[in-house]
Amino acid sequence: MKDVVIELKNFNSRYGKQEVLQNISLTFPHQTITAIIGPSGCGKTTLLRSINRSAELESGYSCTGDILLSGASMFNMNAYSVRRQVGMVFQTPVALPLSIRQNVLFAPRYYGLRQRALQDDLVENCLRKVALWEEVKDRLHKPASQLSGGQKQRLAIARVLAVKPRVLLLDEPCSSLDPASTERVEETIRGLAAELCIVIVTHNLAQARRLANETAFMLNGQLIETGPTENIFSSPKHEKTRDFVTGLFG
Amino acid sequence: MMKPRHLLDRLFILSLWIAALIVITILAAIILYLFSKGSSFISLDFILDRPQGSPLGSAGGVMPAIMGTIWLVLLALLAAGFPALFTAIYLNEYGSQRKSSRIMNILLQSMASVPSIITGLFIYALCVVRLGWGISLLAGSMALALMIFPVLVVSIREALRSVDSQTRLAAAALGVSKTYSLRRIILPQAIPGILAAFLLAMGYAAGATAPIMVTAAAIVAPAPQSLFQPVMALPYHLYILFNEHVSMQQAYATALVLLILLLSINALALYLRSWQERKQAG
Numbered sequence: 001m002k003d004v005v006i007e008l009k010n011f012n013s014r015y016g017k018q019e020v021l022q023n024i025s026l027t028f029p030h031q032t033i034t035a036i037i038g039p040s041g042c043g044k045t046t047l048l049r050s051i052n053r054s055a056e057l058e059s060g061y062s063c064t065g066d067i068l069l070s071g072a073s074m075f076n077m078n079a080y081s082v083r084r085q086v087g088m089v090f091q092t093p094v095a096l097p098l099s100i101r102q103n104v105l106f107a108p109r110y111y112g113l114r115q116r117a118l119q120d121d122l123v124e125n126c127l128r129k130v131a132l133w134e135e136v137k138d139r140l141h142k143p144a145s146q147l148s149g150g151q152k153q154r155l156a157i158a159r160v161l162a163v164k165p166r167v168l169l170l171d172e173p174c175s176s177l178d179p180a181s182t183e184r185v186e187e188t189i190r191g192l193a194a195e196l197c198i199v200i201v202t203h204n205l206a207q208a209r210r211l212a213n214e215t216a217f218m219l220n221g222q223l224i225e226t227g228p229t230e231n232i233f234s235s236p237k238h239e240k241t242r243d244f245v246t247g248l249f250g
Numbered sequence: 251m252m253k254p255r256h257l258l259d260r261l262f263i264l265s266l267w268i269a270a271l272i273v274i275t276i277l278a279a280i281i282l283y284l285f286s287k288g289s290s291f292i293s294l295d296f297i298l299d300r301p302q303g304s305p306l307g308s309a310g311g312v313m314p315a316i317m318g319t320i321w322l323v324l325l326a327l328l329a330a331g332f333p334a335l336f337t338a339i340y341l342n343e344y345g346s347q348r349k350s351s352r353i354m355n356i357l358l359q360s361m362a363s364v365p366s367i368i369t370g371l372f373i374y375a376l377c378v379v380r381l382g383w384g385i386s387l388l389a390g391s392m393a394l395a396l397m398i399f400p401v402l403v404v405s406i407r408e409a410l411r412s413v414d415s416q417t418r419l420a421a422a423a424l425g426v427s428k429t430y431s432l433r434r435i436i437l438p439q440a441i442p443g444i445l446a447a448f449l450l451a452m453g454y455a456a457g458a459t460a461p462i463m464v465t466a467a468a469i470v471a472p473a474p475q476s477l478f479q480p481v482m483a484l485p486y487h488l489y490i491l492f493n494e495h496v497s498m499q500q501a502y503a504t505a506l507v508l509l510i511l512l513l514s515i516n517a518l519a520l521y522l523r524s525w526q527e528r529k530q531a532g
Contacts, residue, residue, distance in 0.1 A: 092416050
């Protein structure tokens with residue numbers, strides 16, 4: 001059994017009066033890719049943003065229950081430090097309006113990385129991990145806005161990796177990408193699973209099946225079923241899960 | 251035969267065009283009229299000379315008024331610029347959901363709707379009389395600063411708001427502080443828009459007459475040498491030339507100088523705004 005990195009305990013959250021997540025208890029182990037699937041509006045994104053504590057930045061958000069990060073409640077930690085350890089990549093590929101190099105160095109510089117040689121190493125290291133190095137090594141000082149959508153998304157992952165997180169959350173990272181770019185990003189994610197706890201929210205059931213070791217199915221803010229990906233897809237215990245994975249509703 | 255709803259569509263678009271055309275025609279007419287009436291009196295001498303003749307202003311030029319207006323506007327921007335920048339940053343980046351910012355919004359709107367002559371009279375009572383500054387460059391620029399402050403806040407906030415929210419989120423999710431992403435990401439993106447806001451406010455201040463009438467403006471004064479002396483200003487000079495029947499020719503020429511000044515400031519502001527848009531699209 002691999003170490004549990006994130007553990008949600010009876011977690012509820014709401015925006016204003018509207019309940020978004022109800023009584024979620026779920027664990028995410030180290031070196032494992034967990035996919036969260038479910039129809040639109042079932043709370044997948046809110047779940048991710050709660051784990052990264054960036055949901056709190058929005059007005060009206062509140063939550064109860066607990067989320068443990070390596071065994072300690074993340075609500076007793078500094079929110080900035082949680083966000084650093086639990087990196088998040090969003091649906092829309094975002095290149096910060098800086099050069100490619102400065103995109104990777106954006107957060108490390110904030111945390112005090114000043115030495116040029118260390119910066120160079122980090123940039124190369126992170127860009128290699130997302131298989132972007134060969135494509136951009138000759139134009140590190142060019143604006144990152146010139147990259148394609150798929151490249152931007154891999155850059156976004158590199159930007160998160162640069163602060164050495166323990167967890168990588170991906171919110172539908174491929175939904176705006178073409179098939180070739182999607183494949184690239186998926187390879188990157190698979191490669192990163194060796195060193196990280198990865199959680200990916202996806203609309204694409206085939207992608208969940210290709211990538212994830214574990215899969216969790218959510219519906220209307222509740223966790224319906226969770227287990228090894230193969231079991232969820234081939235022998236779901238819950239009727240709703242079966243209907244969803246066979247495409248009866250979406 | 252066109253279907254009725256297609257016809258209606260066409261008619262609607264046509265009326266939009268006509269409405270726009272009317273306004274543009276009036277604007278063009280003003281500019282052309284001023285050019286035709288004023289351009290023959292404008293010369294280098296007119297711009298560089300001081301008012302001469304009897305009654306004073308019937309000959310000579312407008313240099314002290316140009317300098318007076320420039321100084322009034324720059325000092326007003328200096329006084330209102332930083333407070334407005336910080337207020338806008340607070341409203342947009344930090345306090346957008348807080349009660350304090352709702353109250354501040356209401357205050358700003360009330361401030362923007364205060365007639366400028368009342369702003370002028372307030373500064374007259376406070377600075378000119380109470381603080382004993384007298385009718386002066388400093389008092390006039392304070393009145394203008396008070397007038398442009400709400401406008402500045404609103405347009406700077408607009409510039410900040412137009413920075414992509416996904417970018418903010420991506421930065422915040424990395425665990426960096428708000429101040430850091432403001433400095434590295436948001437402000438650099440918004441700078442052209444902020445400069446445009448400054449320029450538009452300058453144009454607004456340069457054309458305003460009421461606030462300086464009672465606080466700064468003199469019928470004749472040399473180019474500004476001290477903060478505590480009255481100054482000439484283009485719009486007020488124009489008002490005197492016209493109202494006292496000094497010289498219609500000089501009035502047209504002065505109006506044209508003022509108009510060219512304002513149009514260039516606005517053109518520069520529009521250019522900066524489109525630069526910000528391109529920067530963000532790119």
